[in-house]
Amino acid sequence: MLGSTAKTAREIRSLRIQGAEAIASAAVEAMAAEAHASKAKTKAALLKELGQAANILKQARPTEPALRNSLRFILARGRQSDAAVPELKRFIVILARDYAKHSLLNKKKIAGHGGPLVPNNGAVLLHCHSSSVMRVLKKAHDDGKKFKVYCLETRPLYQGRTSAAELSNYGIDAVLCVDSCAETALLKMGRRGIVLVGADAVTADGDLVNKIGTAGVAALAYGYGTRLYSCTGSHKFDPLTLGGKSEPIEERAAEEVLTTADAAKWGFKRMPRVLNPAFDLTPASLVTGFVTEWGVQSPKAFVKRATAEYR
Known part of the structure; x- marks a missing residue:
């Protein structure tokens, strides 16, 4: 497991990364980094590593379906692929890049629909x-x-x-x-x-x-x-x-509202x-x-x- 996944989870939990869109995008990028760096020799081993990374990321913010849905999308597409392990790793990285592009396109559509309001x-x-x-x-x-x-x-x-x-x-x-x-x-x-x-x-x-x-x-x-x-x-x-x-x-955390010093x-x-x-x-x-x-x-x-x- 890469330290970057744990780091991303910490930043999500501490709100250094905040906003559902930003959280989902950061999680997908972390999954891509895991796939790129994986030493797994079989598809099952690779998917197991990615599943473990996804669980760590999901636990960072329980109330974030965008986070869960983005991770589920990556894992589902990985399971559906018949590619060999090297190609599957590259496929996961491409999926992450496409997810970011799709997210940006949707934001532009939302702006177009919301502006007239x-x-x-x-x-x-x-x-x-x-x-x-x-x-x-x-x-x-x-x-x-x-x-x-x-x-x-x-x-x-x-x-x-x-x-x-x-x-x-x-x-x-x-x-x-x-x-x-x-x-x-x-x-x-x-x-x-x-x-x-x-x-x-x-x-x-x-x-x-x-x-x-x-x-x-x-x-x-x-x-x-x-x-x-x-x-x-x-x-x-x-x-x-x-x-x-x-x-x-x-x-x-209570400390966000009242620290020991403030008390x-x-x-x-x-x-x-x-x-x-x-x-x-x-x-x-x-x-x-x-x-x-x-x-x-x-x-x-x-x-x-x-x-x-x-x-």
Whole structure:
């Protein structure tokens, strides 16, 4: 097993690599590196090594169907191949390269479908950071639209700051907001505004699993009649939920919220228990639509097609 696979897993777990698309791409690259460096003499031995690498990578982020689906794709194609071991190793490397190209093409399609949703002379509210959402907003900006983007800072790791910086540097009017002013931002936006988020997973019920806090923002948006769209590739659909399995919600380290030094500073005599889930689940009823490479679809329509594709 290459040290690079363990390193990639650590970087995914620590959020040095974050965002479902980036995580899946990094995992596929790690698999390609494993195949290229393998000393395996038989197909069975090679696939066993790749399976072990895949398990290490999958365990780095439990709530990432894009990660699982990308690894399953590589392993399935490897099993289906009749190539001899040297050719199979090269085939895995080519698959990884093609996966990256396919992912980029899908992101461009999502941007093309999502750009028209951005209201000209209107406003958008974001929670967390999503590369797909960034592309949608940049496409709308490139098309000549003028709009303001409210970026919730997204504690405890402040991914919203990344969004605000990226948009501001691109020339888009970005406003960084504390998480607790989501309602204030919605009131400022009015009915012409929209909410855009990414996705870490989509269940068989059309429910959206995304950064903790998304469900609260969605409930507020629904109450104010503001549309909420999730911009995501179809590979975020989790086929494991078709059998009734719940999407796992990762619990992050307490130290992300309160370090021992901070606890002493605030007068804690002992460390308190900390609730720090990475994600929450937004019911499909609060999601206006999913913006994918297939277009803009209702949760029900998206699940129907995704089930046919990924079952």
